Structures are given as structure tokens and as C-alpha cells.
Amino acid sequence: MAVTACGDDGDSASGADGRETVRVAALPLIDCVALYIAQDRGLFEKEGLDVRIQQIQQSLQALPALAKGQIDMVASANYVTYLQAHEQGTLDIRIVAEAIRAAPRMMDVLVSEDSDIKSIADLAGKKLAVNVLNNVQSLTFNEILQRQGVDRPVYRAIPFPQMGAALDEGQVDAVHAVEPYDNAIQHDLNARVLIDGSSPPVESIPLSGYISTSKYVGGNGETLAAFRRALKAAVEIAEKDPSVVRDMLPTYTKVTEEQAESIDLPLFPPTVDAAQLTRLTDLMKKQGMLKKPIDPASLQQHGEAAASNSPALPPSSRPASASRPRSPSSWPSPRRSSPASARAWASSSPRRAWRPTAPGMRWRGWCGRGLSGWSSTGCWCGGSGGCFRGRRAGGAP
Known part of the structure; x- marks a missing residue:
């Protein structure tokens, strides 16, 4: 990832009009929509922040720059990747905010229209495309398969933008796609939904968040508190009027206005919930993606743990x-x-x-x-x- 080095001291620098600069690497995914809403609505500026967003294609790309202090935070960071880096000692991470949690139909396992695969039991031993091997897609899908007593497929790493072509050309038997690729593949290939990737027991599980380092968090408490306030205000706007999300997506992703009208939206948590994150870390430990248990509460910025929030009560x-x-x-x-x-x-x-x-x-x-x-x-x-x-x-x- 090409990043302009702005110093390694871990402190916020003065930006435009004396505002505190926060450098954020972000993926062009729906996960980051609250970040862009906050930027567009002037919520960061209102909090005295000059948030500078730099797009990346994979959250893993930003890991070296974050470690070197060239950026302050990664938005929509894949929790699995960064929790593994934390355990390995590559990066001492802190979770600033949650980005999204799983919601119905926001990620599906798809097969071609004429496929002989009629149920997830038929997937056993077949080739299933995921964006990255041994990561959140296989982690959550393996748990769904275990719940239903079904054997696992053989996972193949294929980037989301290439999944449609791979399915169409028969390179794989099925794809595990997230929005907006999920909706596009169904539309373009008339692909069938085999199963919702957010099915029990992984419903509402945290998928991505805003990740920083202990060094940056330790020296910029007030700046990050302001960042979280702006982000939470953006989430509240999105919850009250989802059309704001749909209108924003085409401005920073390759999602068209037509696609934005029909894609299925994830959950946007207003605050970090350590209990929900523990579901993810426990699952990682269970499947061998972590060697030891990690307490997500220990990775939250001081003062944020008390503000945890769960999805709507049943x-x-x-x-x-x-x-x-x-x-x-x-x-x-x-x-x-x-x-x-x-x-x-x-x-x-x-x-x-x-x-x-x-x-x-x-x-x-x-x-x-x-x-x-x-x-x-x-x-x-x-x-x-x-x-x-x-x-x-x-x-x-």
C-alpha cells in the first residue's frame, strides 16, 4: 500500500484550520459507509477533526503502514486478520469502533442456476470460493456446517470481484459472496442462493471494525473520543434513514445507484460490544485460528468498554x-x-x-x-x- 509517511510519533498532527488530523485507511466496501457519511455531513469537522481517508483494496495491506505509524487507523478492518496479528506480536491493536455485524442476506453461498448442488450437504468436498483463506468467511461458514452436521467444502481463494466469472466458467462449484457482489452475481448469472451466510449460529456476529494501535490510542484519547462521537452520529443517521446509506455507496464504491437500491444491508453497531466480539474470538479459538483466548474488552480504548451496546433486544x-x-x-x-x-x-x-x-x-x-x-x-x-x-x-x- 502506498502511503505518504507523516511521522511515526503516534500523535495526531494539526490539520486544516487547526483541526486534529486522523489518517484512516478504508476499503471501498459497505463496512465503511458510516465513515463516509460522517465525512459528508461534516460530523468530523464539527468535532474538530480533519479525517483523511485513503482507500485500500484489502485490510491486510494496511497492516504494515499501521505498524509504522504512517496511518492512524484502519476502517472496516477484518477482525480475524488483525486479531491474529495481535496474537503473533506483529501489532498491538486496539478496537476503536465496530464497523458491521452480520445481517440476513448480506452474504450468501451461491451456485449456478443449473447446478446439481441443491443443499449444503451437496457442498461436501466441492470447491467453494472465499475472498481469503482461513478467514472470517470460512470461520463462520464452518460453524454453520457443523450446526447442520454437514462436511466441509474445499475452499479456494478468489477475490470478490472475480467470483462471478469463476462461478460462470466452472472454476468453482459455489461462491461465498458478500454485498454488493452477492446481489450482482445473482442478477448477472441468475445464481441461486444455497444458504444465507449469516444463518445461525453466526447471526449478528461482528465482522469488521475500526482498528488502531495501543501507541496511537494511548496518546490520542480525546481525538479518538471525538472520532467515535462523529461515527456514532453517522450510524444513528443511517439507522433512521437507510436511504442515506444507499445514496452514499455509489460515491466511494463501484456500486451503481440501481445496485444500491437492492443490496441487503448489514448491522451498523453504534458502539463496541465486547460480549459480541467474544463470540468471534471464541469461534477463532475453537477452529484453531487463535492459539489462546483473547478478551476483546482488553483491546478497547479506556472508557469505551462501559459504553458497549447490543443489537435490539428480542x-x-x-x-x-x-x-x-x-x-x-x-x-x-x-x-x-x-x-x-x-x-x-x-x-x-x-x-x-x-x-x-x-x-x-x-x-x-x-x-x-x-x-x-x-x-x-x-x-x-x-x-x-x-x-x-x-x-x-x-x-x-
Whole structure:
């Protein structure tokens, strides 16, 4: 990764108008959308920060620059890679903020339309493409396979942008793709969803975060507190209006406006949750990706651990005041709602319940019609207002 060296002292430098400079390496993925929303809305500037974003293609590329102090932070850093580097002594990491957690349909295992693979049991011994070997995709999918008592496939490393071609040309039997590649492969090849990569027992598991070093964190507490405030404000904007996320994606990724309308969004946690991160580290230890257990709370910046936050509570755990039905005016906007906001809305009403998408159907938001059947737009309205973009059993939209 080409990075302009700005000093190795680990301290923030003065940027434009006397603001504190924070140098962030970021991938052109949905994981970083809160970073770009905060930049676009002036939230960093409001906090007195001059955040300078440099795009990279893999989070691993930024590891040497982070170790040398050439950058201050890596956004959308793959937790598995950086936790392994921490254990090996390559880098003494600190988790500044979470980026995303798994959500329904944001990553799927896909097969070609005419594939003989009809179930995940058929994947045993077959070639499955993942972006990086021995990383978060195989980690989470192996756990899904174990839960269902199914043998593992043979993993092949193929970058996300090349997965569609590899599947089409028969280089692999299936691909484990994340958005926006997931949606694009389904659209371009009419590929079938074999299984949701966010299925139990890895639902809502943390996938990526904002990673820095203990040296930088130790000398820049106030700067990082300001950074987290701005980032949290951006996440709150995204949760209230997912269309902001969809509008932002084409500005820094190769996602088109049309693709941005249909991709499935991940969960964007407002704060770091050590309990959720422990699910990931325990899984890494179980599968041999870590030699010893790591306590994620020890990797949080001082003062952040007390601010941990979990996803929306299940209905049985909600306070009684949260069970009152809402009026139509408070329904999430159709075709724009994220899975997270939809589940939260559904579980707040005793008359409606969250239902997972059926195979071959894609979440599009709550239409609020309360009807059951196929609409003229090709959406399935599941009776509780859940609008799913998909195909009829016969294949026609």
C-alpha cells in the first residue's frame, strides 16, 4: 500500500484550520459507509477533526503502514486478520469502533442456476470460493456446517470481484459472496442462493471494525473520543434513514445507484460490544485460528468498554412500554428499510412479527400493506407487511 509517511510519533498532527488530523485507511466496501457519511455531513469537522481517508483494496495491506505509524487507523478492518496479528506480536491493536455485524442476506453461498448442488450437504468436498483463506468467511461458514452436521467444502481463494466469472466458467462449484457482489452475481448469472451466510449460529456476529494501535490510542484519547462521537452520529443517521446509506455507496464504491437500491444491508453497531466480539474470538479459538483466548474488552480504548451496546433486544426482553402498536405514520419507509430497523419495528408490535426471507427471495423493506401475495411489482407481501423481492415458485417475477 502506498502511503505518504507523516511521522511515526503516534500523535495526531494539526490539520486544516487547526483541526486534529486522523489518517484512516478504508476499503471501498459497505463496512465503511458510516465513515463516509460522517465525512459528508461534516460530523468530523464539527468535532474538530480533519479525517483523511485513503482507500485500500484489502485490510491486510494496511497492516504494515499501521505498524509504522504512517496511518492512524484502519476502517472496516477484518477482525480475524488483525486479531491474529495481535496474537503473533506483529501489532498491538486496539478496537476503536465496530464497523458491521452480520445481517440476513448480506452474504450468501451461491451456485449456478443449473447446478446439481441443491443443499449444503451437496457442498461436501466441492470447491467453494472465499475472498481469503482461513478467514472470517470460512470461520463462520464452518460453524454453520457443523450446526447442520454437514462436511466441509474445499475452499479456494478468489477475490470478490472475480467470483462471478469463476462461478460462470466452472472454476468453482459455489461462491461465498458478500454485498454488493452477492446481489450482482445473482442478477448477472441468475445464481441461486444455497444458504444465507449469516444463518445461525453466526447471526449478528461482528465482522469488521475500526482498528488502531495501543501507541496511537494511548496518546490520542480525546481525538479518538471525538472520532467515535462523529461515527456514532453517522450510524444513528443511517439507522433512521437507510436511504442515506444507499445514496452514499455509489460515491466511494463501484456500486451503481440501481445496485444500491437492492443490496441487503448489514448491522451498523453504534458502539463496541465486547460480549459480541467474544463470540468471534471464541469461534477463532475453537477452529484453531487463535492459539489462546483473547478478551476483546482488553483491546478497547479506556472508557469505551462501559459504553458497549447490543443489537435490539428480542421481543421477550423488551420493556412493556415497547410493545404498543405503532400507527402507519411510524412504519419504516417501503423498499428502503434495513433488516435491523425492520426487525426492531416488527418486534415492537404484537400484530406483526419478523419472518426471515425464504430461499430465492430478497429483503426489500416493510411495505406496511398487511397483505399476503405477490404484488404487481414482483414483491411478496408476507401478510405482516414484509416486502421481499424475489421470484415465484415458477421462476417468473
